[in-house]
Amino acid sequence: xxxxxxxxxxxxxxxxxxxxxxxxxxxxxxxxxxxxxxxxxxxxxxxxxxxxxxxxxxxxxxxxxxxxxxxxxxxxxxxxxxxxxxxxxxxxxxxxxxxxxxxxxxxxxxxxxxxxxxxxxxxxxxxxxxxxxxxxxxxxxxxxxxxxxxxxxxxxxxxxxxxxxxxxxxxxxxxxxxxxxxxxxxxxxxxxxxxxxxxxxxxxxxxxxxxxxxxxxxxxxxxxxxxxxxxxxxxxxxxxxxxxxxxxxxxxxxxxxxxxxxxxxxxxxxxxxxxxxxxxxxxxxxxxxxxxxxxxxxxxxxxxxxxxxxxxxxxxxxxxxxxxxxxxxxxxxxxxxxxxxxxxxxxxxxxx
Numbered sequence: 001x002x003x004x005x006x007x008x009x010x011x012x013x014x015x016x017x018x019x020x021x022x023x024x025x026x027x028x029x030x031x032x033x034x035x036x037x038x039x040x041x042x043x044x045x046x047x048x049x050x051x052x053x054x055x056x057x058x059x060x061x062x063x064x065x066x067x068x069x070x071x072x073x074x075x076x077x078x079x080x081x082x083x084x085x086x087x088x089x090x091x092x093x094x095x096x097x098x099x100x101x102x103x104x105x106x107x108x109x110x111x112x113x114x115x116x117x118x119x120x121x122x123x124x125x126x127x128x129x130x131x132x133x134x135x136x137x138x139x140x141x142x143x144x145x146x147x148x149x150x151x152x153x154x155x156x157x158x159x160x161x162x163x164x165x166x167x168x169x170x171x172x173x174x175x176x177x178x179x180x181x182x183x184x185x186x187x188x189x190x191x192x193x194x195x196x197x198x199x200x201x202x203x204x205x206x207x208x209x210x211x212x213x214x215x216x217x218x219x220x221x222x223x224x225x226x227x228x229x230x231x232x233x234x235x236x237x238x239x240x241x242x243x244x245x246x247x248x249x250x251x252x253x254x255x256x257x258x259x260x261x262x263x264x265x266x267x268x269x270x271x272x273x274x275x276x277x278x279x280x281x282x283x284x285x286x287x288x289x290x291x292x293x294x295x296x297x298x299x300x301x302x303x304x305x306x307x308x309x310x311x312x313x314x315x316x317x318x319x320x321x322x323x324x325x326x327x328x329x330x331x332x333x334x335x336x337x338x339x340x341x342x343x344x345x346x347x348x349x350x351x352x
Contacts, residue, residue, distance in 0.1 A: 004047045008159060009128035011042060016126050016340040024155040024344055026065060027092020030101050032310060034154050035318050037347040044096055047161065050074060059119060061164040064096025071095055075167055083111035083168040085202075087244045096160045102152025105244040106202035106213070109279035111168065115151035122162040123150065126338035134164065149333070155344040156352060157337040171201070171215035173222075176239065177230035179210045183268045183277070186210040190280045191264055198224045204243055206250060206276040213240060243278075250276050250287065256312030258286040258295050262304035269298050285309075292316035319348060 015022045021039030025031070048065035055078040062071055068088055075081055085105030086098045099121070104113045120134030123146075134147035150160055181189070186205040193200055199216035212228060213236065214221045225232075233239060242248055251257065260269070264281035273288030288295065292308065293316070299306040305320035322330065327349075334341065334352050346352065 002047070005124070005130070005161060008042065008044075008047070008124055008161070009130070012124055012126065012159065012342070013128035015040075015342045016128070019340050020342065021345040022342050024100075024159050026094035026097035026100075027067070027090065029088060029090030029093040030097055030103075033101060033103075034347040035314060035350060038345045039342070042159065044159065045092075045094065048094075051162065052164075055080060058167050058169075059164055060167055061120075061162060062095050063162050064094060064160050066095045068093040068095055068098050076170070079170050080167045081170050082117070082165065084108055084114050084117055085111070085244060086114065087246070089245060095163060095165075099151050099163050099165075100153060100155045100160055102154075106204065106240050106278060107215075109203065109282065110201040110215070113151070115148040117166045118148050118151050118163060119166055120164040121147040121150050121160055123157070123337070124159040124161055126158065126340055126342060130161070131158075154347050156334060156348050158343055173218040173220075174201070174213065174215045174236070175221055175225060176202075176211055176213045176233040176236035177225060177228055178233050179212070179228070179230040180208055181210055182208060183275070186277065187264075187268065187281050193228070194264060194280050198227070200224070200280070202240060202278075203280055204276060204278050207274075211239070250274065250285070253287055254311070255287055255289060256308060257310040258288065258312075259307045259309040260284040260286055260295075260299050260304060261307075262299065262302050266302040266304065269302060271295065271298050296320065317349070322349070 012022065022042045023037050023039040024044060025041050026044045045065040047063045050060060050062045050066060050071065052061040053074070060071065060075065068086065069091070072082060085107035087103055087105050099114060099118060102114045123131045123133065125131055134145065150157065183205065189210065190203055199214050199220045200212055201215035202213040204211050211233060214224045262282060262284060266281065271286060271288055272290055273286055276285040286295065296306045307320065308314065308318045330352060
């Protein structure tokens with residue numbers, strides 16, 4: 001075993017023996033995400049490096065502490081990318097933290113979420129044992145897909161030591177158009193376009209402006225642009241990067257920022273505050289002073305759920321409360337992987 005990995009295992013073993021909580025931490029770019037976490041920091045950044053990458057196979061494998069920027073730059077040199085377009089939220093973002101947080105960027109509406117690209121993972125469990133799940137090929141899953149379960153788990157099941165991710169080629173052509181319309185019209189148009197063979201790879205609506213990114217073959221992009229209309233957006237790459245990283249006035253405002261996950265066909269919600277809509281209507285960011293019960297009730301009535309992404313009163317819980325049966329599954333999984341409850345205690349839910 002690698003000496004760094006062995007050090008991790010020894011520290012985990014000691015923590016389990018003494019029932020002392022550990023706070024798994026990579027670059028710290030998402031320290032604010034989730035509930036307040038307890039424990040001594042277990043820094044994963046020393047365990048870094050791309051361990052396997054063959055461009056023709058469209059798979060990359062890297063250790064948890066590898067900087068996300070390093071992986072993206074390496075893929076870009078071969079004309080490839082992480083298609084779920086993960087946000088960094090800081091220069092220290094690591095690939096392990098990216099998978100653990102499970103956050104996807106603007107391209108998620110077309111390409112899929114983080115979990116859809118996780119092919120395999122190496123996990124250090126609560127006993128300090130090394131567990132291997134999945135693999136490095138597209139079809140390598142039999143039974144329960146634990147490697148994808150780790151995406152978005154916020155490290156509560158163990159230390160994600162290594163991950164294998166599917167990658168995709170960068171689009172041949174891309175452009176972004178802007179159209180002026182209200183929220184109702186934007187949602188109607190987005191759902192209409194979603195049911196047509198248009199190369200829409202990202203969309204956002206805010207303050208009367210709908211932006212749509214088109215990606216793919218040059219002929220397909222040109223045809224879609226003529227069909228959709230609108231004005232061409234200059235520096236589109238920078239614009240979508242800023243949205244991905246939450247740079248801009250909407251995200252800079254003080255107060256509670258809610259992330260609502262809804263069916264794309266859900267109508268505008270009757271909630272006070274301002275909204276920014278992504279993913280064809282499926283992700284709606286909400287700035288509001290409304291309490292958690294009001295926001296979650298509105299999201300639930302629309303067929304979705306709500307997460308307190310930043311700010312606000314965390315006493316009501318950052319994540320949507322789980323149904324009893326689902327909570328029981330979470331507890332069982334936590335018991336299997338982390339019987340002493342040392343990993344990121346309380347970061348996802350207070351009693352886990």
